[in-house]
Amino acid sequence: MNRYTRTILAASMATGMALSAGMAHAQKGETIKIAWIDALTGLTAATGKNQLQGFQFLAEQFSKSNSAGVKFEIMPFDNKLSPQETVSVLQAAIDKGVRYVAQGTGSGPAAAIIDFLARYNERNPGKEVLFLNYAAVDPALTNERCNFWHFRLDADTSMKMEALSTFMQGQKDIKKVYLINQNYSHGQQVVKYAKENLARKRPDIQIVGEDLTPLAQTRDFAPYIAKIKASGADTVVTGNWSSDLTLLIKAANDAGLDANFYTYYASVSGTPTALGPNAAGRVYQVGIMSYESPEARKIMDAYKAKFNDDFYTAQIFSAYQLLSAAMTKAKSTDPLKVAFALEGLEAKGLSGEVQMRKTDHQLQQHVFISRWEKAGAKPNDYSVENTGYNFRTIRTFEPYVASTPTSCQMKRPNPR
């Protein structure tokens, strides 16, 4: 059988199937297997477990009803936070017939998936795999390393800093800023964008010090806190997460450091517990979810009832919304068609409208500044990690505020 006859055969089969399914909804009733590849062991295991549960929980909900009429199924794979391991489990997932992959923790593993799929999809036409990146925030992934098969659902480091610094612009009591971050790509980028943005928006702010600490190695942050104190900083900007943020804030509380903290990841598993009453009113977070939006709250409450844990990854909701909308639009579950359908697609996220930018596949969405405060009356009554405190939204930025330009020159495959 030569290629020509095969194409004819495939085309006629497809037409037949489409006819029998009643033309419009060829994808209806299909089960979409999504390989979830993130760490379930090691340093970020708690976050991984929380987000995996989030994916599984929403897969159940969306399978009950979604515009495309498809069912979702999550297949978890543990990548131990290593790019090497990521590629080998991705291969295993593909061997099991997976056509969609979701990953979030760490831009290293994300870049490994992008590189792998770029080659794989070119060599295996008709078997392409689509990558939903739900939390890896290195701006390079939608700039110089952008790729057609990669879609980012979180706001990247530069976008969040754009919003955060716009907020800081209005806070006139900020005079001296200290930057403390983890010594790897994300932490270094927070430093870079913080300096750029603040110099542009608030040139009067003085950067009085900066530190890069080894990733997840530091147990005792007291020396750094002493340094921050000596510098006279009134504000600390940090992209730290997990124990690096928990211990930083705990040490600050212990030493009576009175500065405000502007963070990226204060809501991630474990940190809210450490924040406690001492940090109330002093810890800010830039993020893409508003705890007060009714849609988010519905899921947070249901998630808590089921797992006694907090749902804080709004990108997971966007993933399902966008996928089902794109499959409805493409009338297919073929990743190639879905990928084209995703470009420029608008959907309803958990906290407002979202749009997948066509040029670089970076989701454009609202960005929120929230502050750690005592839970109050509705809709501010949510209790994060059962502490009696929560992240209250104090500023909402329209998508254009946080939007950053891209240098992406995307190569697109030929549509089928």
Add this chain to the structure above:
Amino acid sequence: MDQVLINILNGISAGLLLFMLSSGLTLIFSMMGVLNFAHTSFYMVGAYLAYSMSQAVGFWPAFLVAPLVVGVMGAVFERYALRKVHKFGHVPELLVTFGLSYVVLEVVKLVWGLSNVPFSPPEVLQGSAFTVMQSSETGLGLMLGAAPKALCVGNDTVKLACSTFPAARFFIMAVAVVMLLFLWLLLTRTRIGLVIQAALTHPEMVEALGHNVPRVLMLVFGSGCALAGLAGVIGGMTFITEPSMAAIVGSIVFVVVVVGGMGSLAGAFVGSLVIGLLQTLPLTVDHSLADAARSLGWAVTPQTFGYPFLKITLSQAAPILPYLLLVLILIFRPKGLLGTRED
């Protein structure tokens, strides 16, 4: 000046906490010739046990009971696992402790979950132990507890700055010093201490005199683990109680033992303080070799050979300094600072 003082105190308290861990490790090593890889696992178990107990019976009973429970667990492990493999030599002994560390880690994850648990110091230890007040007029001042805000605000002529030292850290220092005294008295002033010391060097002779050396070994192993458990209780509440806490202190404790001298209690003490200060003080220095060269009048520019290395500041390099010291000690003084072993 006030921050320098706070930093030194931070360094000493970090060092004393390390000592509580390394003293047990070095005692066990000197008696049994085994480096106990599971030592920091007992540290972690101490923290988690105390957390669970403090939920039920309050902090202070937990603070006393949890280390004892950890000690019993250590003794049981020595009696039924380590002693069995002892006859096959040191490598199996090493491997069995290595295996135990993994078992403990996984069990802890299963029982207490992957995330950190909210284990915080009791009310008394949450505040400040004392406040260091730095005034441009009167110099340094000390005040017990937290100084009222009014005393810390300066005016145009007098500059004032207050720094508080957390009570929990002061507690670490107090417990470690009490423990050090107790250990020293036990080893030098009691009968059992003399037997232990004798068993260190001449086990056959001690056995011939009618002492039960294996039981002494079990006792030492158990006590070492109890000390680790005690360190875990106060370390866990002061810092963080989570599954990776064992791994983070694990590597540094071995550095302490090697730097201080394998098997030397005094060495462990000196080593702990040196490492504690080495982890703390260099962090405050934001100068690099390039800066040093410039101050000597040499022109150092980004084009200079080795600039990426020269521009690293001391605070950036601080986390590797303990390990650098480890390498240097092994090269120039393999028996450690106060070690006695000549082999």
